[in-house]
Structures are given as structure tokens and as C-alpha cells.
Amino acid sequence: AQSVTQLGSHVSVSEGALVLLRCNYSSSVPPYLFWYVQYPNQGLQLLLKYTSAATLVKGINGFEAEFKKSETSFHLTKPSAHMSDAAEYFCAVRTGGYNKLIFGAGTRLAVHP
């Protein structure tokens, strides 16, 4: 069965600091992996996705994630945090035979001056 674990329900960083949000997945077959961001009172917006092409995936707003099969990880990073990055971030997995996304519990990112 597929599952996603996001380490840290809350992460706080200073403006300009590195952002690292952790995601580990469990899947018996090669997965599709996604990061979504949710701003307050809004729906989910796709940041980036991995679909078995390049292992380093670049997304919007300066975010990127690296697929590491040996570690079953897909951590999200951004070199320099901005105040506008404050939001909740969700990692999700889907395998080819399934239509639904399986989401992690989410990580709320706070950015302070």
C-alpha cells in the first residue's frame, strides 16, 4: 500500500534561510510524487511533480525537490525563504494503477523576519 510521511507538522525559518520540508513515501512500484502548497482559505496549488524523468525537479516560486529511491524520499527545498512562502505544504504519492492521490499530513511553514 502507498503511504506518505511528512516529518515535522510545523517548521519555522527566518527570512532568507534555507527551507527543507521532508517527505518519505512507501510504494511497491515506481511512484509519481507531488508537492502541493495551500495558502489560507485556498485550494491546493501544485508546486512540482516527479514522474520518473529527472530526479531533481524544479517547481514554481524557487522550490525544488530531489527524488531519492534508495532513501524513499522526496524532500522539498528552497535556498532562501520569503515571507510569502508561509503556507501549508503537502506531499502526495500516486502509482500508475491508482487514480487517487495519497497525501501526507502536511507541514505548516512559518517564516519570520
Add this chain to the structure above:
Amino acid sequence: GAGVSQSPSNKVTEKGKDVELRCDPISGHTALYWYRQSLGQGLEFLIYFQGNSAPDKSGLPSDRFSAERTGGSVSTLTIQRTQQEDSAVYLCASSARGVSDTQYFGPGTRLTVL
């Protein structure tokens, strides 16, 4: 032009009443999904429609929940005899071809059952 739209944005109802939530997918998208986001359960898949195929209802939590998709476009999620535990944000998403494509989400409907 839009993206996925949902209505109403907020719905407050009394326990035991029926509610209908509406989703308008992106034009041309053949796949449509419903998810539920609640404090205790996170984001959960409810149901999936793909073209004229039978929907995947495996995520519906009880027989009080049903959904239909008319004309391959608009979808309605119906909850009968609402309970307080149904309070959540109901999110709709659509994608172009289904399994291999990105799901684009609407803003959600916040349902509160008193």
C-alpha cells in the same frame, strides 16, 4: 478561464439535513476527483470520475455520501442526513486524462454541521 470552481464556498447546516456541493472542472478535463480535508483525518480521497467509466467510489466514508457527474462536466457531491463529523473542507480537482496528469484543485467548500 479558469480553474476549477466550487460552490458554495461556505455551507452551514443543521445535523440531519441533506447538502449538495457543486464542482465545475476545468473545461476539457475528463477526470474529476473529490477529496475531503478535515482536522482529524487530513486530506482523504472520496471519489473519482473518468469519462463515461464507472466511478471509483472506494473513498466514500458511508452510504450517506454520493456523487454524480452530469454530461461529463459538472459534478455534485451529496451528503444525506449530515452528521457533525461531516464538517470539513470538500475539495474538487480535475485533470486532463486521468492517471498520468496533474490534478488541479478548486478552492473548496467549507461545510459546517451544527
